[in-house]
Amino acid sequence: MNQTPCFRRARYVSTIIIGGGQAGLAISYYLSQRAIDHLILERGEVANSWRHERWDSLRLLTPNWQSRLPGYCYQGIKPDDYMTMPEIIDFIGLFAQQISAPIQCGTRVTEVHRVDQNYLVQTTQGDWTCSTLVIASGAFNTPVVPDFGRQLAETMTTITPHQYKSPTQLADGGVLVVGASATGLQLADEIQQSGRQVILAVGEHVRMPRYYRGRDILWWMDMTGLSDQRYDEVDDITRARQVPSPQLAGSSERNTLDLNRLASQGVQIVGRFSGVRDHTAQFAGSLPNVCKLADLKLGRLLSTIDQWIEAHGLGTEIDEPDRPEPTGVDGSPRLDLNLASGEIKTIIWATGFRPDYSWLKVPVLDRKGMLRHDGGIVNSPGMYVLGLPFMRRRKSSFIHGVTDDAYDISQHLANYLNSTYRRKCVSVA
Amino acid sequence: MNTYTKIVNNGVNVGALMEAREAFSVTPEAAQFTWRATCHWVKGTHSYSEIEGYYGLGEAQSHKKRFTFDADHPETFAADDHGATPVEYVLVGLASCLTAGVASVAQHRNIQLHSVKAMIEGDMDIQGVLGMDKGVRNGFESINVVFEIKADASNEEIEAVVAQSQKRSAVYDILSNPTNIVVETMS
The missing domain is CATH 3.50.50.60 (FAD/NAD(P)-binding domain)
Incomplete structure (x- = not known):
């Protein structure tokens, strides 16, 4: 050296x-x-x-x-x-x-x-x-995989988004998708549609509709100046830089992809994948709160947009304001999953990149x-x-x-x- | 930086907490704390625990005085009820942690609190602890907290404070995520 x-x-x-x-x-x-x-x-x-x-x-x-x-x-x-x-x-x-x-x-x-x-x-x-x-x-x-995840690779098929190409490469059977940002939601969506039961482990996330009041949400981010907000203007830039990517997807149908839509397609929503004990995956009991945090944050974003529209007198030219349904959380989401039972065959780590x-x-x-x-x-x-x-x-x-x-x-x-x-x-x- | 025209006082020294964050970013080892309690058996299911010293900021620290806690089980458990049950201490831990969080977050967000009450319940099927049914866990099936908060803020702002207090709560994290526990016996 x-x-x-x-x-x-x-x-x-x-x-x-x-x-x-x-x-x-x-x-x-x-x-x-x-x-x-x-x-x-x-x-x-x-x-x-x-x-x-x-x-x-x-x-x-x-x-x-x-x-x-x-x-x-x-x-x-x-x-x-x-x-x-x-x-x-x-x-x-x-x-x-x-x-x-x-x-x-x-x-x-x-x-x-x-x-x-x-x-x-x-x-x-x-x-x-x-x-x-x-x-x-x-x-x-580099995809980020938690420490306990690396050990699981010895006994399960585990892949990262860099290795994932399409559902056809996956074994038949259940798939645990870990992470609920853009990547995790998109993979959960297409894998569930391929006929494999998906369990989606959800930690903190950023919820966003694809369209709001008739325009792409990113159009609003541009117009309101949010996209241009400078790094030296925010209160806590360290935290701002760690915010997960928003739950967005690009499709010709311009659909919103969120936890409610995935749940309606049959995806099982569980809490953050927080550890493994006795070959059992453990999910955090914090799902209601991470969903609440994301709903509240989304509400603040949409209010900011509404206020901008009001201030610029555009209210009559575009669609009426609305609010998406709050994220529905099953009364008692499951807290564990036996990884040896065969219920899932594959784990996909959509847990971020560095x-x-x-x-x-x-x-x-x-x-x-x-x-x-x-x-x-x-x-x-x-x-x-x-x-x-x-x-x-x-x-x-x-x-x-x-x-x-x-x-x-x-x-x-x-x-x-x-x-x-x-x-x-x-x-x- | 936020600039506020009104002065809010919830009795939380947010300035000191922010300074601590600043200091710990330079010396993260000072942020390593160890909390301690010592528990003595009295008789039956009655015990008392003492809390005084802890470790933090790179050295041994001490509370202003020693705190003691009697724990027991109620008469429905054929015990003498000298104190709260251990699981009730857990509820106290969570409720007081979240409440402290509400006060701190509200202070940080310049929201004046007038009153905060947290009502907490934990549901438990005691067939678990009695070893009667392997399908029943020992601990709480679920924990429910209801906050009653009076503050100079909108409902949404109050909900956001409560959500943030969960996000930053140590006890919430301890209860909602697994923790490795090592128990040894000195010979």
Whole structure:
């Protein structure tokens, strides 16, 4: 570990961007505008996660009209639909072509070190040095599985959303889906419809209707300014960044996907999967409260929208306000499930994701292994990150949210390069 | 940051709690607490427990004074009823934890409380503890809490305070999630 990495054969470029997805490409656009030489290193192909780490039926949670990158937007004939995976891959691929992004595919970053005033970026295709580094490798690299879940893998079929493609890959029989954010609900929905009994373990979640008062809920989030709310404007940004993704799904029918709908389809709703004892899964008794919390939070969101509509005098032009039914919780949801009984054959962990920084050998991670950053400006000179939840704005981790962040970060990065350049001039003089 | 024009006082020092959060984010080891009680058998099902010392903020701590609790079972159990039953202490634990949470959350949200009453019930089939039916658990089948709160706030705001107090309650967590319990006997 104390070996000093050497610069031999390392090529220099002002900025290296790690990741050729929407975030890396968006900042590439702005760096080109500022005439900053840069290179995108992509482990696979453009939009790699969208190609290889998503299930077959997935569609974007955001409507097509909202799919926009710097100087680029959806031009098709279905602005209110939601892109399929092939569509989003094409959308991002075309943007990369359009901006002639300097991207080197098939290049996995293996280590990054701070060496003198630069970063040494070691990859499967040789080394680079750079003054500034943008980490745009995504927030959802690694599915999170609880400790007790890893032990279960010895005796049960357990899979993560990265391994899941469609219900046909699953054994016949029951499926325990753990987690009730967008991923968990969508998988529970299609697996139940495939004829397998689903048990859905539900912890804290964020409930959202697909449409409210005749418009997509994300349209309202944009209009009311909620999407643009800045990270330095909220009371507790640490907590805001940990809020689970909303229970949304993209479908041509524009259906709302919530626990009530799943329950009506026969999905068994149980509390958070909190442990295993004697080969029995134990579910928390907190289901009524997590549902109540989500219903109350949803009520506050819809009231905020109603107030905005009132304040802007739009009340007569759109649908009447309404409130979805409170989440129905069965009087006494089951608290345990014998995993040896054969009732379920598969467990799917939809328990969240985390970024992978195992290659990052610069001391910028906190004790939880997350990047220490202030709105994307990482705690090491000239290092930046993009695409994390609520990074600079509530919309930061959405495709349409990365543009404003990329612009801000490119500005800070340009100023940094200027200042280091000036310092060098002064020290030479 | 929130700015309020009215001053609310529920007697909770939220400022100190927020400062503690700030401090623990720098020194998480100071947030490690250990709570203790010692229980002495008296006679029959009667015992008394003492609580005085605990550990926290990196050192041994102590309550202002020693608290003692008699526990027993009522006459319907053919006992002498020298104190509340242990399961009633559990109800006390949950109700007082949630109530403390209501006061703290309300203070944090600038809601003035006038009165808070929590009525708590735990349903139990005692065929479980008597070992009569393997299908019946020893503990509560369910616990029900009803809060009666008078406060300067809308019903929705009060419901949100009660929901948040459950989310942040230690006893609620202890009762709704499994906990590993190790019991040893000193030889």
